[in-house]
Amino acid sequence: MKIMLDAGHGPNTIGKRTIDGKMKEFEFNEVVAQLVTNELSTFGITVMHSHDKKRDVPLNERTKVANNMRVDAFISIHANAFGTTWNNVSGIETFTYTKPSEQSIILASLIQNALCSITARTNRGVKKADFAVVRDTKMPAVLVECGFMTNKQEAILLQSKDYRMRCAKAIAFAILCWIEHKR
Template identity: 55%
Template sequence: MKIIIDAGHGPETAGKRSPDGVLREFHFNSAVANLVKHYLIEEGLSIFFAHDERKDVPLSERTAYANNLNADAFISIHANAHGSDWNQANGIETYAYSAARQESLVLAALVQQSLITACKRADRGVKKADFAVLRDTRMAAVLIECGFMTNREEAALLRDKAYQQQCAKAISFAITAWVYQGKK
């Protein structure tokens, strides 16, 4: 079983930070991605990264890599934002492609429920979108938003190692459950 973990965006992607500039989205995304990889390797799964810690990788390269590898799942990890100023938007949401296959919808539901149970944040639900990493991959694919960088409380959580670990464990648990239930 080959799982692609994608720390969304890149270390230098413009605008992907909290309003005060303290949190860059990629720092959260890559920290959680590294933890997810660790937990899933312990489960015996083969884990590959679509991102690079040193540079921004175009979305087309990320999806081509996953497709060429013939991966079973693509998991893109993100922190959300609503505008560019502090506001009250909050919670966790998980996306599947707008015309997703059933296995993506099942994976998205498992990830969302696991994150809500573990992190105790507002449940924004499973949603559908036409994001490139969901549309252009040929395997089950989800994009996860683990909280809002534009919400002061959640921005503090996103910087917190314990919260990063909660997110990673929840995501890993959901992926493992999906794998062992036969990707139904």
């Protein structure tokens, strides 16, 4: 089983940060992707990354690598934002493509439920969107938003080691459940 993890955006993406500028989104995304990799590796799962710590990888390159490697699933990890000022919008949501495969829906539901359970954050649900990473991949693909960088409470959580580990454990658990479900 081969899983592709995508730490959304990149280290140099402008504007993707907490309102106070203390954390770039990629910092959260990349750490969680590595923690998920560590968790899955202990179960013998092959994990690859579509991102690069040193440069912003274009979306078409990310999906092309996943398709060429013929991975079994693609999971893009993100921290959300709403507006340009601190606000009360909060919670976790997971996206599939607008016309998702049945396996994408199952994977998204497992990730959404596991994340909401382990973090006790608001469940904003599984949603559909025309995001390139879920549209242009040929395997089950989801994009997960682990909290809002524009919410002061969630911004603090997104910067904490404990919350990052909780998110990683939830995502890894959901992936393992999905793999078991496929068997």
